[in-house]
Amino acid sequence: MRFAIVKNAKELAERAFLEIKKVLDEKSDAVIGFATGSTPIPLYDKMADDHKRNGTSYKDVRAFNLDEYVGVDPGDKASFARFMQDRLFSRIDIDPANTDIPNGMAEDLSAECERYSAAVKEHPADIQILGIGANGHIAFNEPYTKPEEPTHIALLTARTRADNAAAFKDPSLVPQYALTMGIDEILTAKRILLLAMGENKAQAIYDMVMGRDDTSCPAAALRRHPDVTVVLDREAAGLLTFGEWERAAEEREARQAAERAEEELEANESDEAADGETAEAAADEASEADEDAAEEDVDADGAESEDGEDGEEADTSEADDDEAENGEDAADEEADEQDDDADASEEK
Numbered sequence: 001m002r003f004a005i006v007k008n009a010k011e012l013a014e015r016a017f018l019e020i021k022k023v024l025d026e027k028s029d030a031v032i033g034f035a036t037g038s039t040p041i042p043l044y045d046k047m048a049d050d051h052k053r054n055g056t057s058y059k060d061v062r063a064f065n066l067d068e069y070v071g072v073d074p075g076d077k078a079s080f081a082r083f084m085q086d087r088l089f090s091r092i093d094i095d096p097a098n099t100d101i102p103n104g105m106a107e108d109l110s111a112e113c114e115r116y117s118a119a120v121k122e123h124p125a126d127i128q129i130l131g132i133g134a135n136g137h138i139a140f141n142e143p144y145t146k147p148e149e150p151t152h153i154a155l156l157t158a159r160t161r162a163d164n165a166a167a168f169k170d171p172s173l174v175p176q177y178a179l180t181m182g183i184d185e186i187l188t189a190k191r192i193l194l195l196a197m198g199e200n201k202a203q204a205i206y207d208m209v210m211g212r213d214d215t216s217c218p219a220a221a222l223r224r225h226p227d228v229t230v231v232l233d234r235e236a237a238g239l240l241t242f243g244e245w246e247r248a249a250e251e252r253e254a255r256q257a258a259e260r261a262e263e264e265l266e267a268n269e270s271d272e273a274a275d276g277e278t279a280e281a282a283a284d285e286a287s288e289a290d291e292d293a294a295e296e297d298v299d300a301d302g303a304e305s306e307d308g309e310d311g312e313e314a315d316t317s318e319a320d321d322d323e324a325e326n327g328e329d330a331a332d333e334e335a336d337e338q339d340d341d342a343d344a345s346e347e348k
């Protein structure tokens with residue numbers, strides 16, 4: 001999982017667009033999985049703007065959407081079909097025949113789920129855009145959904161219905177059911193691009209990265225995918241312990257710089273020896289240098305084994321253990337993060 005932390009929605013859109021552009025540059029007839037919700041709107045604005053200015057074409061692109069409400073007409077402003085139409089498809093040159101979304105008005109909803117599952121299987125996404133629910137849902141896969149369940153009828157939780165109420169005139173009009181692509185189906189995408197903004201997503205993001213390895217946070221399934229880019233603002237990243245990862249990286253760099261300096265010194269010393277000192281003196285110096293080097297190796301090895309393996313995964317689990325063992329530190333850090341966030345919003 002790669003992370004990019006951005007300052008605002010504009011930066012989020014720019015960073016996310018790079019990922020989409022990379023895919024389109026490689027493959028003009030790419031399959032793109034789209035998401036709805038407020039988070040990807042700046043990205044869709046950016047895509048529409050780039051299409052207008054730079055002519056990036058979507059005419060051969062095939063689009064699949066993650067989900068749709070049951071019982072909401074595709075022409076209704078609250079439907080995800082209409083959202084995609086208004087927010088993106090009508091603003092780029094995509095062929096409407098190449099766009100697909102589950103039909104929540106189908107007479108036989110189970111048959112519609114089967115149709116959609118087969119279509120997704122036939123055209124796996126080159127890149128899947130995802131948002132995340134405040135309870136960690138991806139698409140409409142609510143907590144405790146079995147990952148292997150293909151496109152299905154989902155019963156929405158009260159929280160999800162409340163979070164999605166803005167598109168409806170009355171919160172009681174938010175449907176109870178939706179059709180959603182399944183978790184394992186989402187994971188068939190070659191790349192995944194997850195976007196999240198705001199403090200109300202911080203817990204879901206924490207659970208996705210460091211929470212229990214079960215289905216309580218559906219987004220945690222993304223840990224199984226080899227190519228996930230997560231673009232977050234500081235608020236959504238607020239519970240992650242990036243500070244520890246950064247410190248570990250700095251320590252590593254300092255150690256490597258010291259090792260390089262030592263090597264240069266040794267090389268200079270042996271040059272000098274070759275340049276004129278007696279063979280005996282040179283031998284003495286060389287053996288001193290060897291001793292120094294041996295000491296250095298021990299230090300370096302010792303430091304290595306304390307820090308564990310290099311890389312993000314090792315850092316992640318290390319941070320995880322620290323948090324579990326030391327709740328106070330985690331709380332302090334959270335307070336620091338919140339201070340930082342307050343500073344950041346003051347700056348804005």
Ligand code: GLP
Binds near residue numbers: 132133139
């Ligand atoms: C809905 C969609 C999800 C989306 C989520 C987050 O529940 N089904 O696909 O990720 O909303 O929406 P927002 O970006 O508005 O927070």
